C-alpha cells in the first residue's frame with residue numbers, strides 16, 4: 243500500500259495532507275511528532291506549516307472526548323498538527339483545505355458541500371461548506387475574549403486582546419510599521435495568560451468599517467508551533483473580532499476584510515458566531531518513498 247500525500251494551501255498557509263480514511267495508514271504511533279517535523283521541513287522534507295490527517299472520527303482515539311454528542315454527526319475528523327508536531331484545537335485555513343481534499347479525493351459528494359458538513363476537530367465540531375469560485379466557508383463559532391495581554395518583539399511592547407477561537411490568540415492592534423517587525427523569533431508573552439502558548443497577531447486597521455462599508459485590516463502572524471506564516475484563519479477571525487470590539491461598546495457585528503501576506507480572507511462577525519471565507523487549493527499529489535521514510 244502506498245503512502246500518498248497531497249500538498250495544498252489556503253492563502254499560502256500550507257499543509258501536507260495525509261489521506262487515512264480508515265485510520266490504518268497513519269495511526270498516532272506512526273505519525274509521531276518527529277515524523278511531522280520531518281514532513282514539514284522545507285529542505286529535507288515536503289515542506290509545510292503543518293500536517294492534516296484526513297481520517298474518519300471513529301478511528302481517532304480523542305474524538306469521543308472532544309466531539310461528545312456530536313461524534314456521530316461528524317463522519318470526518320481534521321487531525322491537525324503544527325510543524326513542530328504539536329496538536330492544535332483548530333485551524334481555519336486547514337479546515338477549508340480539508341473539505342476541498344474530501345471532495346477532490348472522492349471521499350465526499352460535492353453536492354453535500356452547499357449547506358456544509360460537520361467536521362470534527364480537537365476544538366469541537368465545525369460546519370464547513372463550499373462557496374463560489376473555489377472558496378470555502380467555515381462556521382467557527384463565537385470569538386471568546388479572555389483578557390488583555392502584551393507581546394514583546396525586539397524590546398517593543400504591544401498591548402493586545404486575548405481571544406479564543408478554540409485555539410488561543412493575542413491580537414495586537416498597532417500603528418507600527420508591520421513590515422519592520424522581526425517575527426523570525428517568537429514574540430515574548432505572558433505565560434500565565436497563555437499556559438499552552440499563543441498565536442500572536444499584529445494588525446493595522448486600514449478602515450474601521452461603517453454602515454455601508456466593510457472594515458479592512460492587514461495582519462502578520464506568528465503562529466504557535468510554527469513561526470511566522472503567510473496566513474492564519476483562526477487568527478483572521480480573532481483579529482476581526484478584536485478590530486470591531488476596539489471601536490465599540492456594542493455587541494460585535496460586521497464584516498472584516500483581512501489581508502494577510504498570502505492573500506485575502508473575509509470574516510463575518512456576530513455575537514452568535516464567526517464565519518471565515520477564503521480559498522483552498524491542492525498543489526500536488528505524490529507518494530512518500532521508502533528511502534525517505536526509512537521503512
Ligand SMILES: N[C@@H](CCC[C@H](N)C(=O)O)C(=O)O
Nearest residue numbers: 330333334335409474475476
Ligand atoms: N494556521 C492555522 C492555525 C494553526 C494552529 C495554530 N498554530 C495553533 O497552534 O493554535 C489557521 O489557519 O487557523
